[in-house]
Amino acid sequence: MSEGTTKQFLYVNRKAPHGTVYALESLEVVLIGAAFEQDVRLAFLDDGVFQLMKGQDTTGIGTKNFAPTYKALGDYDVNKIYVEKESLDERGLTEDDLMPLTYEDEDDDWAEKSSIKIVSRAEMADLIDSSDVMFNF
Amino acid sequence: MSEGTTKQFLYVNRKAPHGTVYALESLEVVLIGAAFEQDVRLAFLDDGVFQLMKGQDTTGIGTKNFAPTYKALGDYDVNKIYVEKESLDERGLTEDDLMPLTYEDEDDDWAEKSSIKIVSRAEMADLIDSSDVMFNF
Amino acid sequence: MKFAIQINEGPYTHEASDSAYMFTKAVIEGGHEVTRVFFYHDGVNNGTRLTTPPQDDRHVVNRWAELAKENDLDLVLCVAAAQRRGIADADESKRNGKDADNIQEGFRISGLGQLIEAGIQADRLVVFGD
Amino acid sequence: MKFAIQINEGPYTHEASDSAYMFTKAVIEGGHEVTRVFFYHDGVNNGTRLTTPPQDDRHVVNRWAELAKENDLDLVLCVAAAQRRGIADADESKRNGKDADNIQEGFRISGLGQLIEAGIQADRLVVFGD
Amino acid sequence: MAILHTVNKSPFDKNSLERAIGCAKDGSAVLLIEDGVYGALKGASSSSMVEDAMKTVKVYALSEDVSARGVNERVMDGIELVDYAGFVKLAADHSQVQSWL
Amino acid sequence: MAILHTVNKSPFDKNSLERAIGCAKDGSAVLLIEDGVYGALKGASSSSMVEDAMKTVKVYALSEDVSARGVNERVMDGIELVDYAGFVKLAADHSQVQSWL
Numbered sequence: 001m002s003e004g005t006t007k008q009f010l011y012v013n014r015k016a017p018h019g020t021v022y023a024l025e026s027l028e029v030v031l032i033g034a035a036f037e038q039d040v041r042l043a044f045l046d047d048g049v050f051q052l053m054k055g056q057d058t059t060g061i062g063t064k065n066f067a068p069t070y071k072a073l074g075d076y077d078v079n080k081i082y083v084e085k086e087s088l089d090e091r092g093l094t095e096d097d098l099m100p101l102t103y104e105d106e107d108d109d110w111a112e113k114s115s116i117k118i119v120s121r122a123e124m125a126d127l128i129d130s131s132d133v134m135f136n137f
Numbered sequence: 138m139s140e141g142t143t144k145q146f147l148y149v150n151r152k153a154p155h156g157t158v159y160a161l162e163s164l165e166v167v168l169i170g171a172a173f174e175q176d177v178r179l180a181f182l183d184d185g186v187f188q189l190m191k192g193q194d195t196t197g198i199g200t201k202n203f204a205p206t207y208k209a210l211g212d213y214d215v216n217k218i219y220v221e222k223e224s225l226d227e228r229g230l231t232e233d234d235l236m237p238l239t240y241e242d243e244d245d246d247w248a249e250k251s252s253i254k255i256v257s258r259a260e261m262a263d264l265i266d267s268s269d270v271m272f273n274f
Numbered sequence: 275m276k277f278a279i280q281i282n283e284g285p286y287t288h289e290a291s292d293s294a295y296m297f298t299k300a301v302i303e304g305g306h307e308v309t310r311v312f313f314y315h316d317g318v319n320n321g322t323r324l325t326t327p328p329q330d331d332r333h334v335v336n337r338w339a340e341l342a343k344e345n346d347l348d349l350v351l352c353v354a355a356a357q358r359r360g361i362a363d364a365d366e367s368k369r370n371g372k373d374a375d376n377i378q379e380g381f382r383i384s385g386l387g388q389l390i391e392a393g394i395q396a397d398r399l400v401v402f403g404d
Numbered sequence: 405m406k407f408a409i410q411i412n413e414g415p416y417t418h419e420a421s422d423s424a425y426m427f428t429k430a431v432i433e434g435g436h437e438v439t440r441v442f443f444y445h446d447g448v449n450n451g452t453r454l455t456t457p458p459q460d461d462r463h464v465v466n467r468w469a470e471l472a473k474e475n476d477l478d479l480v481l482c483v484a485a486a487q488r489r490g491i492a493d494a495d496e497s498k499r500n501g502k503d504a505d506n507i508q509e510g511f512r513i514s515g516l517g518q519l520i521e522a523g524i525q526a527d528r529l530v531v532f533g534d
Numbered sequence: 535m536a537i538l539h540t541v542n543k544s545p546f547d548k549n550s551l552e553r554a555i556g557c558a559k560d561g562s563a564v565l566l567i568e569d570g571v572y573g574a575l576k577g578a579s580s581s582s583m584v585e586d587a588m589k590t591v592k593v594y595a596l597s598e599d600v601s602a603r604g605v606n607e608r609v610m611d612g613i614e615l616v617d618y619a620g621f622v623k624l625a626a627d628h629s630q631v632q633s634w635l
Numbered sequence: 636m637a638i639l640h641t642v643n644k645s646p647f648d649k650n651s652l653e654r655a656i657g658c659a660k661d662g663s664a665v666l667l668i669e670d671g672v673y674g675a676l677k678g679a680s681s682s683s684m685v686e687d688a689m690k691t692v693k694v695y696a697l698s699e700d701v702s703a704r705g706v707n708e709r710v711m712d713g714i715e716l717v718d719y720a721g722f723v724k725l726a727a728d729h730s731q732v733q734s735w736l
Contacts, residue, residue, distance in 0.1 A: 007523070007524055009523070012733070014654075014735075014736075015547075016547070016569045016572065016603070017603065018289060018568070018569070018599070018602045018603060019288070019289050019542070019543075019544070019569030020287060020288055020289070020569075021286055021287050021288075021445065022445070025444070025445065025485075028484070028516060029516055029519065029520065032516045032517055032520065033516075035517075036517075036520050036521075036524065038520075038524065045654075046546065046650070046654060047544050047546055047547050047569070047572070050572065050603060053603060053604040053605065054604055055604035055606070055607075056601075056602060056603060056604035057601045057602065057604065058601075059601070060597065060598030061289070061292060061293075061296070061598050061599060061602045062292060062296070062332050063289075063292065063331075063332065063602070064331055065602075067604075090578065090579045091546060091572070091575060091578050091579070092575055092576060092577030092578035092579075092581070092608070097608075121657055121658070124658060125657070125658040125659070125660050128638060128658055128733055129638055129660050129663075129730075132731065133523040133524070133529055133731070134529070134731060134732075134733050135519075135523065136531050136533075136733070136734050136736060144393070144394055146393070151553075151634075151635075152648075153645050153670045153673065153704070154703075154704065155419060155669070155670070155700070155704060156419050156643070156644075156645070156669045156670030157417060157418055157419070157670075158315065158416055158417050158418075162314070162315065162355075165354070165386060166386055166389065166390065169385070169386045169387055169390065170386075170390045173390050173391075173394065175390075175394065182553075183549070183553060183647065183648065184645050184647055184648050184670070184673070187704060190704060190705040190706065191705055192705035192707070193702075193703060193704060193705035194702045194703065194705065195703045196702070197698065197699030197700075197702050197703060197718075198419070198422060198423075198426070198699050198700060198703045199462050200422065200461070200462065200703070201460060201461055202703075204705075227647060227679065227680045228647060228673070228676060228679050228680070229676055229677060229678030229679035229680075229682070229709070234709075258556055258557070261557060262556070262559050263559075265537060265557055265632055266537055266562075266629075268630065269630065270393040270394070270399055270630070271399070271630065271631075271632050272389075272393065272399075273401050273403075273632070273633050273635060275626050277622075277625070282635070284414075284446060284449075284489060285488065285489065286489065287445055287446045289542075289569075289599075290542075290568075293542075293567060293568060296598070296618050297618055297621060299618070300618035300622045301622050303619065304619060304622045304623070304626075306622065306626065315417055316414060316417045316446065316449075319414075319446075319449065319489060319490070322489075322490035323490070324490035324491070324492050324497070324502050324504065324505070324506060325487065325488060325489060325490040326487040326488075326490075326492075326496075327487065327488050328487075328488075331488075335490070357455065357456040357458075358415065358416040358455060358456075358458075358461075359415065359416065359452075359455060360449070360452035360453070360454035360455040360456075360465070360506060362454050362456075366456075367454070370456040372453070372456070374454065374504040374505065374506055375454070375504065376454060376490060376504060376506050398625050398626070398630065398631055399630075399631070400540075400633070401631075401633040401635065402633070403633070403635045404534075404635060405727050407726070412736070419643075419670075419700075420643075420669075423643075423668060423669060426699070426719050427719060427722060427723065429719070430718075430719035430720050430722065430723045433720065434720060434724070434727075436723065436727065528726050528731065528732055529731075529732070530641075530726060530732045530734065531732075531734040531736065532643075532734070533734070533736045534736060546650070547650060548648060548649055548650075549647070549648060549649075
């Protein structure tokens with residue numbers, strides 16, 4: 001593939017936040033990567049779905065609370081966020097437990113739309129299969 | 138507990154060898170610890186049972202093969218080695234798959250005896266419960 | 275009561291060093307004694323003075339050093355682990371023919387015997403790691 | 405074919421750096437190109453020249469540096485990860501007011517953009533870690 | 535005095551919680567810390583295992599880690615939240631601490 | 636071209652192998668490396684999951700890691716051993732490499 005073309009990027013987020021640094025680092029790469037104008041998709045599966053939980057408050061553990069940053073992803077044109085349903089189910093969670101992540105659709109008179117799409121494990125497999133580069137976190 | 142007394146040491150080995158350094162480090166601590174004249178017991182459970190597999194050969198991965206060192210434990214008076222049966226079963230292993238580890242019993246005319254005792258999960262729980270210090274690897 | 279603390283992971287990747295720090299502080303505030311903090315495996319990476327975390331983040335290394343200074347803690351880096359991971363004091367650096375050292379003041383490098391001794395002397399050995 | 409390699413773990417604790425080294429060597433021997441080796445998270449700890457492993461053990465850091473020299477590899481340490489973990493070159497050390505640096509010759513420090521660029525330019529990005 | 539078992543791994547990722555429970559004798563305690571606090575979730579695939587354990591073992595979760603992860607409202611009934619001072623007290627009140635890393 | 640999935644964790648310790656298999660579409664490949672090679676064991680609690688997967692997915696194990704762990708004799712039929720050169724070839728012959736860390 002030549003350098004001028006656009007690649008399908010997939011950020012694969014499988015780790016819980018706070019216990020390890022990977023969730024924070026993934027956000028960092030996504031934000032920096034937004035400048036590279038690739039086709040960016042974010043996948044949250046396994047314990048990665050916990051990254052999007054509402055109401056995270058890291059005051060007690062003394063680390064930076066990066067959860068609000070997810071809400072800024074829409075402003076960076078990162079609005080294809082796939083969350084695996086089986087992973088939510090296993091953890092007793094539903095989409096209502098996750099932070100609402102939205103973007104303004106320029107093709108639809110800047111209507112505010114949800115960036116989150118709940119997908120099945122089979123769709124997650126398709127997503128991985130159709131990506132050019134996977135960044136694993 | 139005053140410093141003069143003897144403590145029940147338990148080395149809890151739960152990690153597979155080679156993928157991480159913990160198995161090697163545990164051996165190191167056991168050998169150094171032998172000089173401290175405490176009552177030493179080694180527990181192998183979960184993937185820790187793989188540490189005692191026969192026929193390990195690390196030539197291909199370029200690391201030191203420390204498996205033969207387990208056979209020297211008897212010479213350091215480390216001869217209480219407990220391997221959890223449920224962990225072996227889950228992995229399709231039996232005691233025959235493990236290196237024979239032996240010691241010479243000074244109370245029995247230096248007869249060569251096996252250091253390995255296969256124990257149940259319940260006995261493993263008792264072992265942990267009756268220890269004064271657990272070193273976790 | 276006497277507590278010994280063992281830390282198996284370096285700063286920032288795992289929560290282990292943060293948890294150990296907060297636990298150690300709570301032990302002291304609870305009126306107990308911390309006989310030793312032993313940094314083992316990747317844990318030795320807590321003892322380098324070359325870290326520069328972002329301004330808005332905690333400084334894991336300095337935080338340990340300050341807690342040690344205020345409470346006269348014994349922060350020990352395992353020597354074998356430190357050698358493999360490039361943590362050296364002036365002596366180690368000289369002995370191994372290196373042109374620099376990187377240990378943070380407040381930490382010292384010593385052998386695994388210090389961990390075993392800690393296990394014997396302390397009433398509780400609490401391990402933090404991955 | 406162009407390969408980029410990412411390494412998330414430091415030397416000696418996890419097999420990741422060993423596996424990555426052997427894979428990188430095999431890529432080169434297979435007639436392919438290694439466009440970049442990116443050391444991320446604890447992986448930056450592969451780039452310190454202060455390590456002194458036991459005589460009978462492999463020298464993970466030197467092995468990378470030699471492979472890079474022989475094959476003109478681009479070994480990049482993530483700057484943000486390096487700052488948090490105390491890996492510094494002369495420039496970084498000076499900028500952050502440190503009195504020493506510890507980077508091994510053959511490695512360079514740069515930003516996360518280098519990882520993204522590697523992902524774009526390479527045909528395969530292969531990650532080794534915990 | 536019985537043992538205090540600490541678990542710092544998510545039960546959906548690793549087997550540490552299952553192992554800690556398997557080795558926790560009647561009357562001992564399990565403290566969930568770091569990513570281990572996800573083991574406190576109700577309505578999850580791990581919940582029935584933890585509920586069963588709670589018949590013979592006391593289960594705690596570290597409040598600082600629970601809050602960090604935003605799961606306060608989802609902690610199952612019967613699990614007691616403790617802060618770091620409580621963690622120290624638990625460690626002191628039990629015979630020894632076994633960390634299931 | 637399908638994906639090459641690599642797994643470096645023991646299936647008795649973590650869920651990586653299960654996840655890799657769950658996301659491995661028909662015709663793709665799974666390569667077991669490092670502690671992941673324990674997933675190649677026959678007669679283990681993980682064996683039936685791997686056997687099932689092998690109906691639609693090709694499974695490989697890295698010979699250097701298999702030998703290091705002394706499990707050569709216990710690798711189940713149908714799993715092909717490859718060396719590092721083979722690993723590179725698999726990576727080149729598939730569309731991309733997904734590492735289930």
